[in-house]
Amino acid sequence: MIKTDNFSKMLTEKPLKLLLKLGVLSVLMALLDEISSFIDAVFMGNYFGSDAVSSMSIVLPILLFMVAFGTLLSDGATTAVSRYLGARNLKLANRYCANTVLLAVISGVVLGTVFYFLIPCALQLYDVSEGIKFYATVYLQVISLGLPIFLVLMVLARIVYIEGKNKYLMITILVQVALNIAINYFLIAVLKIGVRGAAIGTLLAELVQIVMLYRYINSNNMDMNLTLKNVNFGRRYFAEIMGLGLPVFVSMILLSLTMGVESRVIADFGSAALSVQTITGYAFSVSSSVASGLMSVAVVILSYSVGAKNTARFFEILRISLLVVFISVSAINLLLIINSSVVARIFTNSPYVVGLIKLPALVYGLTAPFIFTTNVVLYAMQPVGMENISTVLFALQQIVMFIPLLFFLKGFGFVYAISAQPLSEVIGGVATIFLVPMFIKKTKGYFKQQQTQSILPEAK
Numbered sequence: 001m002i003k004t005d006n007f008s009k010m011l012t013e014k015p016l017k018l019l020l021k022l023g024v025l026s027v028l029m030a031l032l033d034e035i036s037s038f039i040d041a042v043f044m045g046n047y048f049g050s051d052a053v054s055s056m057s058i059v060l061p062i063l064l065f066m067v068a069f070g071t072l073l074s075d076g077a078t079t080a081v082s083r084y085l086g087a088r089n090l091k092l093a094n095r096y097c098a099n100t101v102l103l104a105v106i107s108g109v110v111l112g113t114v115f116y117f118l119i120p121c122a123l124q125l126y127d128v129s130e131g132i133k134f135y136a137t138v139y140l141q142v143i144s145l146g147l148p149i150f151l152v153l154m155v156l157a158r159i160v161y162i163e164g165k166n167k168y169l170m171i172t173i174l175v176q177v178a179l180n181i182a183i184n185y186f187l188i189a190v191l192k193i194g195v196r197g198a199a200i201g202t203l204l205a206e207l208v209q210i211v212m213l214y215r216y217i218n219s220n221n222m223d224m225n226l227t228l229k230n231v232n233f234g235r236r237y238f239a240e241i242m243g244l245g246l247p248v249f250v251s252m253i254l255l256s257l258t259m260g261v262e263s264r265v266i267a268d269f270g271s272a273a274l275s276v277q278t279i280t281g282y283a284f285s286v287s288s289s290v291a292s293g294l295m296s297v298a299v300v301i302l303s304y305s306v307g308a309k310n311t312a313r314f315f316e317i318l319r320i321s322l323l324v325v326f327i328s329v330s331a332i333n334l335l336l337i338i339n340s341s342v343v344a345r346i347f348t349n350s351p352y353v354v355g356l357i358k359l360p361a362l363v364y365g366l367t368a369p370f371i372f373t374t375n376v377v378l379y380a381m382q383p384v385g386m387e388n389i390s391t392v393l394f395a396l397q398q399i400v401m402f403i404p405l406l407f408f409l410k411g412f413g414f415v416y417a418i419s420a421q422p423l424s425e426v427i428g429g430v431a432t433i434f435l436v437p438m439f440i441k442k443t444k445g446y447f448k449q450q451q452t453q454s455i456l457p458e459a460k
Contacts, residue, residue: 009164010304015317017296019324025166027293027328031286038282039177039200040139042346043184048135048195054274055135058126058268060281061259061290062140066115069107070151070254073100074158076245079164079383080302081224086307090223095127097159098230099237104155108148115144125260128267128274136196142199146206152204156213162300163222172212179205227295247378247387251394256403262421265406269414275348276356279416284344284364287332291372294325295379303383311447315440318380326373333365359415367422374429377439384446386439393432 009018044052077100079249084093097415112334119140123133143150160169180201187197218225266273298321337345344354402424409416 010082010301011308011310011313015301015313016320016324019294019317019320022164022166022297022301023294023324025170026161026297027290028170030289030293030296038285039180039184039280040202041282043188043198044135044139045348047188050271050350051129051131052135052195053278053348054128054271055132055139057261057274057278057281058123058128058132058260059136059139059373060278061256061263062119062122062136063143064252064259065256066111066144066147067154068249069111070154070257071252072103072149072245072249073104073107073241074154074245075248075382076100076241076243077155078162078296078300078402079160079244079303079405081159081241082303082309083383084160085162086304086333094224094230095232096237096241097155098226098228099130099225099233100155100230100241101152101159101226102228104151105148108151112144112147115147116141116205116296118289119144126264126267127326132271138195139199142196142203146199146203148388149203149206149210150217153210153213156210156217159217159224159226160213160222161296163224165216168216168221170215171218172209174442175212176205176209179208217235243387244382247382247390247394247399250391254395258406258421261403262406262418265329265410265417266414268410269417272350272353272356273414273418275350275353276344276360276414279348279353279357280360280364280418283340283361284333284368285337286336287329287368288372290328290332291325291368291375294321294328295372295376298376299379299382300445303379306447306450307449309450311444314443315449318376321376321380322373328368329372330369337361337365356415360418364422367426371422371425371429374432377432377436381439384443386442386446389435393428393435396428 007075013021041053041056044056054067077096077181081093081096084090084096120137123136126133160166174409183201183204187193187201188195191197193200213227218227263274263277278419298317298385301317302314305311305317340357341354344357348354378393381387402420405424406417406420407418
């Protein structure tokens with residue numbers, strides 16, 4: 001039974017107004033999410049030194065690999081549930097939400113246990129100091145045991161997000177960030193339990209956010225709800241969730257692997273080079289958070305249009321999303337390029353590191369607007385049955401072009417090697433542009449097909 005009809009605006013409100021209204025909150029949430037990792041890096045750098053900051057360059061790819069499994073579930077559920085809500089099939093939407101939360105708990109426990117024992121082996125692949133390995137091992141082993149918290153939080157946040165309840169979601173993230181800072185300070189500065197405190201602080205803060213989100217989902221403020229009686233796994237559920245979540249999952253897995261390879265190569269240039277890699281990643285996570293926040297909103301309202309079989313609205317939303325992402329990322333990256341030295345000094349007072357960051361910042365800053373704008377098209381492929389093509393293009397960016405480019409540029413020095421990632425994604429973006437006519441044709445065909453047969457049958 002529909003109580004509040006939260007999702008009617010997704011189908012009726014003007015696309016630009018809807019994208020900006022939900023997008024601003026989505027961007028703020030994405031930025032606040034990034035701050036959690038940023039907070040840990042700042043605490044580690046200020047309390048434990050440069051080795052602790054450098055350790056984050058090898059922590060991030062492994063952490064990304066872990067949470068990729070949550071993305072497989074959360075992104076797949078987001079697209080599927082948005083389509084069902086667009087078709088006003090609340091019963092099936094609730095079933096998919098309940099299934100996905102339970103699956104996140106189970107997979108988090110199993111995968112977290114496996115990762116806990118594999119982390120020391122994974123870190124042996126890096127030729128870094130024992131101090132860097134120590135900090136990375138301690139941090140990652142705590143995080144691996146808390147993996148169910150990470151995965152469940154991703155799914156619950158998406159459920160609230162799908163109904164457009166971004167304001168409350170942002171409140172929970174603000175609470176989580178504030179708690180993360182407070183708990184980190186208490187555990188590290190007061191109790192002095194070491195780098196382990198940074199990881200524990202993150203997990204405890206996220207646990208509080210989970211409680212807030214769960215209570216809100218089952219309140220009268222939302223149409224969807226979470227109860228065990230809605231759980232009903234079936235072949236169709238797994239096929240749909242895995243298929244829709246596969247492109248982003250593959251992208252994250254490949255990104256984690258390429259980041260790992262990149263860190264292994266960058267480590268050959270010394271600890272300062274790893275610090276530059278870490279700082280550059282955090283600095284430009286600002287623009288990537290803006291882009292991902294806008295793209296997340298775009299995918300949701302595009303999926304609503306698919307469920308409602310509204311072709312014109314789909315393409316209008318896509319055009320506006322492309323423009324908004326390009327303008328937003330360009331403006332932010334211009335500021336980051338100009339102030340790259342200032343950003344670097346937040347993490348370190350080393351003049352050498354500050355000087356090294358200028359060229360990588362320029363490359364990242366100039367390529368990101370094009371990369372993220374073309375990525376909007378890749379994300380738009382998912383709700384219209386082109387997820388396999390999207391997956392292949394993500395693989396092209398992360399593996400086919402990146403690895404050869406990395407080892408080629410390594411011979412010219414560190415600042416060139418660190419530029420391999422954005423340059424490979426530019427090549428993938430060019431390939432995406434050439435596929436745009438095919439994307440438009442296939443999308444129109446997909447909508448015509450749905451006029452004669454429903455892709456959203458009633459739950460049985």
